[in-house]
Amino acid sequence: MSIVVENATKKFGDFLALEDVSITVPEGSLTALLGPSGSGKSTLLRTIAGLEELDEGRVLISGDEVTRQPVQQRGVGFVFQHYAAFKHMTVRENIAFGLRIRKVPRDEIKKRVKHLMRLVQLQGLAHRYPSQLSGGQRQRMALARALAVEPEVLLLDEPFGALDAKVRQELRAWLRRLHDEVHVTTIFVTHDQEEAMDVAEQIVVMNEGRIEQAGPPVDLYEHPSSEFVMGFVGPVNQLGDRFIRPHDIDIRHVPDPRSEEAQIERIVHLGFEVRIELALGDGKHVWAQLTKAQVEELELDEGEIVYLRPRRQRVFNGSGEPSTAEQPLAAS
Amino acid sequence: MRPDARRFGRPPVTDEELEVDAGGTARMRANPGRAGRLGLRFFALGYLALLLLIPVVMIFIRTFDEGIGAAFDAVTTPEAQHAFYLTFLMVAIAVPLNTVFGVLAALVLVRQRFRGRAILNTVIDIPFAISPIVIGLSLILVYGRDGWFGQWFIDQGIQIIFSVPGMVLATIFVSLPFVVREVQPVLQEIGDEQEQAASTLGANWWQTFWRVTLPAIRWGVAYGVVLSTARALGEFGAVSVVSGNISGRTETLPLFVSKEFEQFDIAGAYAASVVLAILAVTTLLLMNRLRPKEESL
Numbered sequence: 141m142s143i144v145v146e147n148a149t150k151k152f153g154d155f156l157a158l159e160d161v162s163i164t165v166p167e168g169s170l171t172a173l174l175g176p177s178g179s180g181k182s183t184l185l186r187t188i189a190g191l192e193e194l195d196e197g198r199v200l201i202s203g204d205e206v207t208r209q210p211v212q213q214r215g216v217g218f219v220f221q222h223y224a225a226f227k228h229m230t231v232r233e234n235i236a237f238g239l240r241i242r243k244v245p246r247d248e249i250k251k252r253v254k255h256l257m258r259l260v261q262l263q264g265l266a267h268r269y270p271s272q273l274s275g276g277q278r279q280r281m282a283l284a285r286a287l288a289v290e291p292e293v294l295l296l297d298e299p300f301g302a303l304d305a306k307v308r309q310e311l312r313a314w315l316r317r318l319h320d321e322v323h324v325t326t327i328f329v330t331h332d333q334e335e336a337m338d339v340a341e342q343i344v345v346m347n348e349g350r351i352e353q354a355g356p357p358v359d360l361y362e363h364p365s366s367e368f369v370m371g372f373v374g375p376v377n378q379l380g381d382r383f384i385r386p387h388d389i390d391i392r393h394v395p396d397p398r399s400e401e402a403q404i405e406r407i408v409h410l411g412f413e414v415r416i417e418l419a420l421g422d423g424k425h426v427w428a429q430l431t432k433a434q435v436e437e438l439e440l441d442e443g444e445i446v447y448l449r450p451r452r453q454r455v456f457n458g459s460g461e462p463s464t465a466e467q468p469l470a471a472s
Numbered sequence: 473m474r475p476d477a478r479r480f481g482r483p484p485v486t487d488e489e490l491e492v493d494a495g496g497t498a499r500m501r502a503n504p505g506r507a508g509r510l511g512l513r514f515f516a517l518g519y520l521a522l523l524l525l526i527p528v529v530m531i532f533i534r535t536f537d538e539g540i541g542a543a544f545d546a547v548t549t550p551e552a553q554h555a556f557y558l559t560f561l562m563v564a565i566a567v568p569l570n571t572v573f574g575v576l577a578a579l580v581l582v583r584q585r586f587r588g589r590a591i592l593n594t595v596i597d598i599p600f601a602i603s604p605i606v607i608g609l610s611l612i613l614v615y616g617r618d619g620w621f622g623q624w625f626i627d628q629g630i631q632i633i634f635s636v637p638g639m640v641l642a643t644i645f646v647s648l649p650f651v652v653r654e655v656q657p658v659l660q661e662i663g664d665e666q667e668q669a670a671s672t673l674g675a676n677w678w679q680t681f682w683r684v685t686l687p688a689i690r691w692g693v694a695y696g697v698v699l700s701t702a703r704a705l706g707e708f709g710a711v712s713v714v715s716g717n718i719s720g721r722t723e724t725l726p727l728f729v730s731k732e733f734e735q736f737d738i739a740g741a742y743a744a745s746v747v748l749a750i751l752a753v754t755t756l757l758l759m760n761r762l763r764p765k766e767e768s769l
Contacts (some may be wrong), residue, residue, distance in 0.1 A: 189672060190672075190673075191668055191672070211668075211671045211672055212671055212672075212674050212675065212676060216672060217672065218668070218669065218672040219670060220665050220668070222665060224665035224666050224668065224669035225666075226666055226669075226670075226684055226688075227487045227662075227666075227688065228687040228688060228690075237670070237673050237675075237683075238673035238674055241673060241679055242674055281557045282669075285669075285671070286673075288673075289674060290675060299477065374711075
């Protein structure tokens with residue numbers, strides 16, 4: 141079931157939360173809405189669900205306009221950042237809630253709930269209350285509850301935002317596998333670019349109520365259309381109007397005509413990755429990302445003078461294509 | 473949580489606080505030496521005993537001075553029985569009405585933003601702020617013979633003032649804020665995400681309220697009901713003004729006690745007081761038993 145949003149505009153008082161936003165989410169896909177807080181990504185998700193009403197624009201779910209339809213009739217599953225678990229109900233009752241509302245026969249409910257509990261790996265916890273579950277378990281319960289009514293689309297609002305890093309990682313992988321299994325059109329909101337890249341097939345980057353860029357993760361990373369996208373989907377060094385990814389900086393011991401002198405200020409070992417913090421002649425700071433092996437081979441030391449050469453850099457000039465030419469790092 | 477929201481009565485207590493209550497000050501985190509702790513405990517308990525416990529106990533002792541039989545006789549006269557009946561009637565009408573209104577008002581105040589919300593919020597406190605006598609007089613101004621609606625009602629053959637309907641109105645008036653004020657903070661605390669989740673799952677307003685909101689606020693409601701009941705049982709001032717104190721007709725239990733006392737029938741006054749006190753204390757104890765042990769509010 142595809143989702144289409146056309147020219148959506150939404151104001152909260154004077155605050156413009158969405159400004160002429162249009163997106164298309166293909167049927168069966170897994171799409172991330174990525175952006176900083178206040179970028180409008182949650183508002184967009186909530187207008188698709190019908191939890192917020194649009195001031196202007198349209199929402200279509202599998203071709204049918206639902207803009208004025210109440211949330212109950214839109215056939216969406218929604219998962220909240222803080223789980224929104226029904227605290228006075230057991231896991232089983234939580235998951236069965238939507239089915240009870242729909243007056244599904246008892247036997248059928250029993251069967252469906254059992255299946256879903258297995259799907260979200262909560263077997264044996266049917267009679268627990270949410271307060272007796274871990275954060276990750278609660279969120280999986282919330283997901284099962286949303287899936288129970290067999291929604292046309294699944295919407296997740298920062299679903300892993302309240303969980304610690306390790307659980308988050310596990311749940312991401314699990315969500316991807318679940319999506320392969322259930323294959324419901326899914327949109328999830330996140331402010332974590334790594335999470336978006338890890339899970340989504342398509343990423344929509346939002347900023348200040350507008351869409352900056354939409355596309356597959358690799359496209360966004362390799363061909364960002366603006367400084368904002370480049371800075372948001374990965375680490376970046378900014379020098380004047382030029383943007384360089386830290387892993388696009390080569391470090392050498394001997395100068396050449398196109399290299400730039402710099403002093404190593406600090407070497408940070410992060411396991412496989414090593415971060416080299418450098419000061420340029422004009423006092424600007426950049427950092428380069430190298431592998432452990434590269435650093436060992438180069439025998440770099442703090443305080444040493446080295447020569448930098450960017451393999452690739454970008455200049456954004458309004459709407460024009462970014463330059464990808466190799467240029468010396470410092471302005472000539 | 474709004475500081476004023478829990479001003480009235482005791483807030484729903486969490487397990488943690490309960491432990492401090494039950495186990496004494498010894499479990500408090502700040503550890504002010506043994507002497508200090510004992511002193512604090514002695515002061516708190518002594519203060520409570522002097523002001524609350526001893527007077528109530530004295531009533532019990534005096535009542536049974538002349539034996540249980542005498543006390544029983546004093547509260548089983550026809551007049552006393554009618555007073556019991558009227559008091560129960562007040563509770564039976566005022567408390568359900570205040571509960572329904574209280575929950576609705578709390579929902580409106582917490583979940584909706586509208587002009588005049590602050591005013592409504594203040595208006596709800598009026599019964600606490602104004603002396604019950606004044607409330608009674610104001611009811612006479614509205615429903616009395618010369619009042620705004622009074623003549624109209626009398627034309628319909630309904631007498632409000634100096635009659636049971638007026639007493640019911642007065643009781644509703646004075647016990648109105650309890651449920652609102654107990655439910656409001658709980659609603660605020662649970663937020664509306666559960667309600668939104670219910671709506672995405674297909675539940676309409678009523679289903680959401682009945683299956684999600686109400687169970688989530690039930691302890692707030694229960695506590696509000698208990699406080700309302702206690703107040704409705706004991707209300708004297710407002711009811712006294714609008715009732716006309718007609719013995720055997722418009723006399724509730726507190727009015728009965730007062731009259732007995734004024735007529736130097738001390739034994740009767742004390743006996744009826746004891747019954748009143750037992751009723752109120754039973755309500756509170758019932759609440760304590762009901763209070764959730766595991767679930768945190």
